[in-house]
Amino acid sequence: MPVITYREALRAAMSEEIERDPNVVLMGEEVAQFNGAYKISEGMLAKYGPKRIVDTPISEAGFIGMGVGAAMLGLRPVMELMFFSFYSVAFDQIFNNAANIRYMSGGLINCPIVIRGPANGGTNVGATHSHTPESIAAYHPGIKVVVPSNAYDAKGLMKSAIRDNDPVMFLENTILYGEACEVPDGEYLVPLGKASVMRAGTDISIIGHGRSIQLALKAADLLKEKHNINAEVVDLRSIRPLDVDTILNSVKKTSRCLYVEESKPFCSVGAMVACLISDQAFDYLDAPVKRLTSIDAPAIYSPPLEKLQLPSVERIYQAALDTLK
């Protein structure tokens, strides 16, 4: 099976969907002539032309809102935010318009838009460029939120997101763009809302999303190697819809849970998951659900300190041991 990067997987997904559906258009800052700030769309302008691959001005409220309007009339715009952090500039268009238009029209209007871009820290770009807004986005009924942790999922989830008739926030990760794994050629879909058990285990469930899953897998190796602990690693892949069953089944099996994510702790996805476990699997727990997040402050610039602020293999390993005490 071919091994391709997360970046190439995203490009393949968007290209296949552009070829499949004449209403799909990719728009964003630097996506066309510049070949993409992170080269996700490299070569796509040459292949599909300026009608399908559109450079926008730096004008997030304007072009995201424009995409919402175009989606209302039947296009399927894929809007790239150079950094997902810039969603804040388009907040009204995303969360008042895209999220609410179906509801406020009594179901008369759909908004099949995908808003995508990297949402992560760890690259020393400071607090303005390091937002991890998955819980903020998922807070809004009407919105779907997807956070792929690897190339295979990135492709399959992107194709599903583009075909989805509801607005999807698709949160990528600059650190993962160059990470590769086996990805089959051609058509496959990963449905939104289906978690993936990345590693089966019996002693603790390490649940999370995004790049934290890659770190958790390494931490699980360490736990096995040093303490013969069998950790199960569950990648949610999709925050809303959420695979509650897989979460509960894992926790019922292991009786312990550590939720790992790059977000800040307050009202995080992990907080929601801990609440669900408490409601629905309390009797199975042998320890309180533990969460590991970024340290609760704006993203620090200082490169060695930013490493410490984010989840790391070492921090996950330690938190898992704490949960198992």
Added chain:
Amino acid sequence: MFADLSLNNGTLAPHYYFNLKAFPVTKKPSSSKKPEVTNLGYDARQAPINIKLGQDEKIALYRDMVRIRRFEERCLRSYQQGKIGGFLHLYIGQESIAVGCTSVMGKDDHIITAYRDHGHALAVGMGMNEMMAENYGKVTGCSKGKGGSMHYFDPSRNFWGGHGIVGGQIPLGTGLAYALKYKGLKGACMAFMGDGSVNQGAVHESYNLAALWSLPVIFIIENNGYSMGTSQERSSAGPSLAQRAEGYGMNWAIIEDGHDVLAVRDQVGQALKLAHDKSLPSVLEIRTYRYRGHSVADPDTTYRDKAEIEAYKSTKDPLSVFQLSLLAEQTLTTELIQKIDESARAEAETSAQFAEASPYPSLEDIKKDVYWEIDNPADRKSVGALFFD
């Protein structure tokens, strides 16, 4: 005249549209004053788009304006009786704009507006029953009671709302125009906003995108002089609102006679032609006036006095002006005027009865119309929970 403009090069057009001396920034809204320079020789009735109007079509324009006013007067009564929640933004005084603009729409032309949306909704053909029921929060409302007075929609009539955030609908309107152009349709979007919208960043971003990509969108500023309770001179810099289009190389015009439904038709018709034929955007500032407060619950005495309202009503009321004109040319008779009025009142009264008799949405309805997939379970592709307790 519009078509004579040198396009997108900042060239000013003939003085009727652009002579800024005609529209000085005054302490009173200019809409209640006679311009210093009048539109000498211009008679909207003689414009090609209006000359071809048959008697029935003129009567229909008049009837639509009357229906809007009577509907809103009935809304006001219901609001005062506590039947309608939230806000009620009345369009009374501005009827000529929605009716004039929508009367020139073709099958691929679309509109979107802000929260003062009753006039536009009726003008595109939505029914009073579904509108009043929406105001009452009833399940028979046009949005099943989920949107309220500010959020009417009817995509089947090319009407895309009804939006609550000042200026927030303008990028959407730009997107509708983008989609029309993308699909190769000979249509345009009229994106309506109030004078309070023009200082929102999203509006300027939309101007830039529309001009940059030659989108068939007409930005229509219904300038009633006040953004809520703050006059234009206290909120907006520059000699006029429409002139800001120059910065984007866009065509622009001021329609001083916004109370004249035929003048509105003429000017908007020309902008629409420009959008259809050359896919060019325009900014039109239409001078108008609202008789009621921003929302009827808002005090209306802190920023203007009654005399100002009366002065406008007595000289520029859109219904009265058109009525007199049609009477003079014998298109209307006093009997017909009375009949139209009675019919509109009865229609509005019926809508209130319909709304009153309709049921509220159920508790289960709260979670419907959130996700397309939940409402179409047979076609659902995703799995997992979309709602949480």
